[in-house]
Amino acid sequence: ILGLETFQRAHLLEYLHRLQDATGGLVADDLVALAALMGIAPVEVAEVASFYHHFDCVESPDDLPPAVTVRVCDSLACAMAGSEALATALDALDLPNVRIQRVSCIGQCDAAPAVTVGQHVVQRASLENVQTAIGAGALSATAATGIDYAAYRADGGYELLKACHDDDATATHVLTQLDASGLRGLGGAGFPAARKWRIVAGEPAPRYLVVNLDEGEPGTFKDREVLERDPHRMLEGALIAAQLCGCEAIYIYLRDEYAAIRRQMQTAIDALLADPPVPVPLIELRRGAGAYVCGEESALIESLEGKRGMPRLRPPYVAERGLFGRPTLEHNGETLFWVREIAERGGAWFADEGRHGRSGLRRYSVSGRVAKPGVYLAPAGITVRELIDEYAGGMAEGHTLYGYFPGGASGGMLPARLADVPLDFDTLQPHGCFIGSAAVIVFSTADRARDLALNTMRFFAHESCGRCTPCRVGTDKAAGLMAKPVWDAELLEALGEVMRDASICGLGQAAPNAMACAMRYFPEEFADG
Ligand code: SF4
Structure with missing residues (x-):
């Protein structure tokens, strides 16, 4: 086997x-x-x-489980779109050799409710189209149709990599432009990319590059969109980063739910290796196994080493001691996707974009109660009201804006009266929120903030790796308290404080954000208790 x-x-x-x-x-x-x-x-x-x-x-x-596994996403956007009713209806069918699972976000929030049948994605799932997928035995990965190697090369692809390889001046130019652009890590942490490259390059060899494509934050699907469309652009960015930082190998960690992208990415790597523009380092494409916590950079490294994906204590930071104990440059896919364009158009071009005093561009995953959910390339600092009106086609028919998550399940939530706050790193903290990976989930007066907050807490309780007590016990306990008709605000606030202060990693620290925001910004929902 x-x-x-x-x-x-x-x-x-x-x-x-x-x-x-x-x-x-x-x-x-x-x-x-x-x-x-x-x-x-x-x-x-x-x-x-x-x-x-x-x-x-x-x-x-x-x-052994039944031959067919149907995974019904129960995270925020899918829950708003009726995934629980769908899962219940599928349960009731009691289909032979089929099991129905309720699972965390599968990265298809723009087509909610979303389901996988085997490795086949069913978007805008209904009882009918899920049954059709089961009946058709459509268990293989949904096809992805991104640009191929020849087309990418014909469009000037990999010329920048070649130039960086042949000529130190070009390599310096790339780093200078990256610096001038102000590009920050787009996985959520927002660390300046050029500075990270310099830190890793200054550490002793051997060094490694890790590409984090584990996007599991509920509401986030931007990496999926860019990888489906143009996998070579991300690969070229990774190879340039490896070249400039002297990385001996590149490890790409892709979430298991993206089966179609996995095939397309492997095809892209094989094509590149069959006719490389320059000598390239080892490139390994690795497959995650459905653990959200592996999106955390040190947990991902543990997983790449073949272990349980449990976050490490820091320091040392992964830039100093990461994969296999070596200095590691770890980047989100979208960050690397930007490298070629910034080098070609200049860092100033990127930096000059932006709105409301902010700088740069980024891809926002917009889902929930909007007319046109999707990934939108928009200025940093845009407000959610502008994002909805100018990009996402306005609110969905019959829905009135009630609030939004600016940064997925972990970034907290804000009410409609704060729909004009610029969305960027650093702008949301005063409101108790974070932009994270720019997963904007919009909700309406048809929703209750407390139900959505409970959804996020259940998600974190399910995804906690269990390493530290404040997170393992705290999320579970909070979810139980939040499921009651009356919230014990004092106890929940105390629990939230412990989770924030004493959890090892961002999962536990961010878990109480939506809960705290629900109580702070939507007091009318708690008027009776
Ligand atoms: Fe694991 Fe949660 Fe602790 Fe992070 S905070 S190490 S996910 S138990």
């Missing part, structure tokens, strides 16, 4: 995927056999396999 003679410890997740793809699940005896082949303890394999949501660990072949 594995088709291998030698085993690398770091590839454990890949082996588990192959095993599960071939046999329908991970049977205990098979895991013991895999451990023996790898020369590691069975418990090491078992603890990794049981950590990730997408692995089905069972005792015996008799316990």
Whole structure:
């Protein structure tokens, strides 16, 4: 099944995927056999396999799950679009050899409610089209149709990489323009990209580049959009970054839910390697396994090393000691996607964009109660009102703006009266919110802020890696309290404070944001308690 003679410890997740793809699940005896082949303890394999949501660990072949898994997204945009009713209706069908799972965001918020049947995505899912997908055996990945290698080369693609390779002056030019652009990491942390490159380049070799394509933040689907359209542009950005920072290998970690992109990306890498414009470093495309926390940079590195995706304590930072203990440049896909265009058009061009005193451009994932959900390239600093009116076709018919999440499930939420706050790094903190990966989820008077906040807390409770108590216990406890008709505000605030102050990573620290915002900005929903 594995088709291998030698085993690398770091590839454990890949082996588990192959095993599960071939046999329908991970049977205990098979895991013991895999451990023996790898020369590691069975418990090491078992603890990794049981950590990730997408692995089905069972005792015996008799316990294997049904042949077809239907995953119904129950995160914010899909919940607003009626995913629970859909899941309940699918449950009621009681289809043979089919199991229905309610899962966290699958990155299709612009086509809510979204469902996967096997690896096939069903957008704007209904009872009818999901049944059709099941009946058609449409279990393979939905096709992605991005620009191919020849077309990208014909459009001048990889010329910048070549120039950086051949000529130090071009490499310096790229870094100078990146600096001038003010480009910041677009995965959420917002660290200045050029500064990060310099830090990693200044660390001792060997160094690695990690591309974080695990976008799992509910409401975020911008990386999916750019990768579907133009995978080589991101690859070229990654290769230029690797060239300038002296990285010996590139590891691309892609969320498991993006099966079509995985195929397209592998095709893009194979085409590049078959006819490389310059000598290129090792490029490995790795597959996540359904754990949101792996979007956190150090958890992702643990996962790449074949371990459970648990965030590390810092310092040391990944730029100093990251993958395999080596200095690591870790970037979100969209950040790298910008490199070629900024180098070609100049950093000043990028920096001169922006609105309301802010600088730059970024891709906003807009979903929820708008007429045209989608990914919109818009100025940094645009307000949600402008984003809705100028880009997203206004509010959906029959809906009136009530509030919005400016940065996915973790970035908190704001009421309609604050719809004119510029959306950017640093502008939302005074309101208790963050832009994160610019996932803007719009809700209307048809929704209740408290229900949406509960949705986010349940999400964090489900996705907590369990390493630290404030997050593991706090999210669970808060979700239980928030499900009651009357919220115990004092207790929830105290819980939120502990989660914020004492959690190891951003997941636990951000988990109480929406809850706190619900109480702060939507007091009318709590008038009776
Ligand atoms: Fe894990 Fe949560 Fe602690 Fe992060 S905050 S390390 S997700 S338990």
